[in-house]
Amino acid sequence: MAGKNFSGETMEVGLYLAMARQAYREGYPEIGEVLVRIANEEAAHAAGYAELTGQISESTEENLKKMLAGEQMSNKAKKEAATKAKELGIDAAHDYFDETSRDEARHAQALAGLLKRYFPKKCCD
The missing domain is CATH 1.20.5 (Single alpha-helices involved in coiled-coils or other helix-helix interfaces)
Known part of the structure; x- marks a missing residue:
């Protein structure tokens, strides 16, 4: 439910x-x-x-790591979609996926920065 x-x-x-x-x-x-x-x-x-429903952890560090991985995966998928749209000549889709992939990369950078700042001994080898 x-x-x-x-x-x-x-x-x-x-x-x-x-x-x-x-x-x-x-x-x-x-x-x-x-x-x-x-x-x-x-x-x-x-x-x-x-x-x-337990979709988040009781650990902020673990939540940040989980979302960082998700943002990185989403960034990759959207970059691939942008490339495919470009190959197919679908400019509006290319522009959308290109812009949103950059947003995902920025989100990943922000999360990685938080991990490095607050959990430096455990973060981001």
């Missing part, structure tokens, strides 16, 4: 944020702000389900 709820909540976060972006593009900033606020509340719901 909680697993389905987690998936539903995370999907809603993405949908609400996408709808907010559309509202901003159409010139409805108030609608955009409300949709972003709802997305943040849905994200908090998802966080609660992640805690209930």
Whole structure:
């Protein structure tokens, strides 16, 4: 039950944020702000389900390591998708995956930096 709820909540976060972006593009900033606020509340719901279902550790260090590995894997997958989109001549997809792969790399750098700063003896050989 909680697993389905987690998936539903995370999907809603993405949908609400996408709808907010559309509202901003159409010139409805108030609608955009409300949709972003709802997305943040849905994200908090998802966080609660992640805690209930044991998807996070009681160790911040372990949580950082887990997410670092995920960000690195996501970065690689998105780089590959960007390359494939470029080969197929799908510019919009290439641009999207290229941009998001750079975001994932930045996320990985931030997580690695936190590990090095707070857990220097155990981190990042």
